[in-house]
Amino acid sequence: MFAIILCSGCGNPRMIDLASTASSCPRCGKSVEHSRAKLHLRSDDQGELRAAMWSLHSTPEFIEGREPKKPTSTDPILKLQRDFERIADPEERLAHVADVLCAPGGHFSKEDVRNVFPETFEDLVKGMLELGIVFEPRAGRYQRI
Ligand SMILES: [Zn+2]
Numbered sequence: 082m083f084a085i086i087l088c089s090g091c092g093n094p095r096m097i098d099l100a101s102t103a104s105s106c107p108r109c110g111k112s113v114e115h116s117r118a119k120l121h122l123r124s125d126d127q128g129e130l131r132a133a134m135w136s137l138h139s140t141p142e143f144i145e146g147r148e149p150k151k152p153t154s155t156d157p158i159l160k161l162q163r164d165f166e167r168i169a170d171p172e173e174r175l176a177h178v179a180d181v182l183c184a185p186g187g188h189f190s191k192e193d194v195r196n197v198f199p200e201t202f203e204d205l206v207k208g209m210l211e212l213g214i215v216f217e218p219r220a221g222r223y224q225r226i
Pocket of ligand 1: 088091106109110
C-alpha cells in the first residue's frame with residue numbers, strides 16, 4: 082500500500098511506501114515516521130497516486146495548514162542569499178555574487194557586499210580578489226574582471 086503525505090519540512094506532497102516505517106523527503110531531506118504522518122490518499126496503485134499528486138499540487142484544500150515557504154517578496158538581497166546557498170562551487174558562487182552586485186552600476190563596494198552577507202563580506206571580497214573574479218580600480222570599489 083502506498084500513500085500521499087505532505088512533507089512536514091517543506092510542504093511538498095510526496096508518495097510513501099507504507100510497507101516501510103519511515104522515509105525522507107527527496108526535496109528537503111526531512112525524515113518522517115509513516116505511523117505519525119497524515120495520510121491524504123492511499124492506494125495500491127502508484128500510478129494513480131502519482132497522477133493525483135500532480136493535481137493536488139495546485140489544490141488549496143490539500144495544502145491547507147502547510148507553512149508558507151514562498152518568499153514574501155522578490156527582494157534581490159534575499160534572492161542573492163538563496164542563490165549563494167544553492168551554488169555549490171565556491172568560485173562560481175563568488176562570480177555570481179560579483180555579477181549580481183555589478184549589474185546596477187558596473188561596480189560595487191564592500192558596503193554592498195555587507196548588505197547581503199553581513200557576517201562574511203570581508204572573506205567574500207578577499208576571495209573574489211584572490212580568485213581574480215574582481216579587481217579594485219579604486220580603493221573600496223570593485224569591478225568584475
Ligand atoms: Zn520536504
